[in-house]
Amino acid sequence: MEGYVHSIESFGTVDGPGIRLVVFMQGCPMRCLYCHNPDTWKPKIGNTMSTDKILEDYESYKPFLKGGGITVTGGEPLWQIDFVLELFKKAKEKNIHTCIDTSGITYNPDNKEYIDKLDELMKYTNLVMLDIKHIDPEEHIKLTGHKNDNILAFAKYLEEKNIPVWIRHVTVPGITMNEEYLYRLGQFIGTLSNLKALDVLPYHDMGKTKYKELGIPYPLENTPPLDKKDAVKAKKIIMKAIKDTKNAQKTIQ
């Protein structure tokens, strides 16, 4: 099967455990204001690549991919779920660790055909890195152009399936860098029993040049990058809420 692949990174170190082959899939329905990959938005453009070719690439880099595996990211990899399913099925035959880095936006509990595919895909998935963009429904729409109900439902779906999850959250001054929102996010994450890690990333504006090249106005022109120290503070707030939520659950039990 061929998929629309934006690019491949041979030695990824931030998209899952170990050193990984990272496949950036083309196409994303979201429009996050801070997106640094706007060149991945349009679906069905650019190069196609077969699942076999990706596995061949993996094999050629294998001696260097210590403790790693394959991560699909994007764009939104689950927009091409058939392709990811075939890739991961073949990867598991070779005992390769598999990870999906997703915003969860394509999850739709009412679409039985999609859920059947997702159920199948989860059999071949070792880890999901789920980007929760904003915990507040209204603010989520402002930030991404989409509602967050299905994204949060996707997190609960992963918990039901017992799929290990890393949550990722980008802290943006004036948007998500807000004590109340961070605490509420932590309260939600605290209900998940499958949480393996939490990455809180400071907003950066390194994608600006891509917007210029694409002729798209940069939406956060007046927003300064967030200091790493503030991302550490944000993580502490989320972690406190996770702890409080877990303690409250214990008390109820």
Ligand code: SF4
């Ligand atoms: S989900 Fe990711 S790729 Fe899509 S717009 Fe948001 S940041 Fe960009």
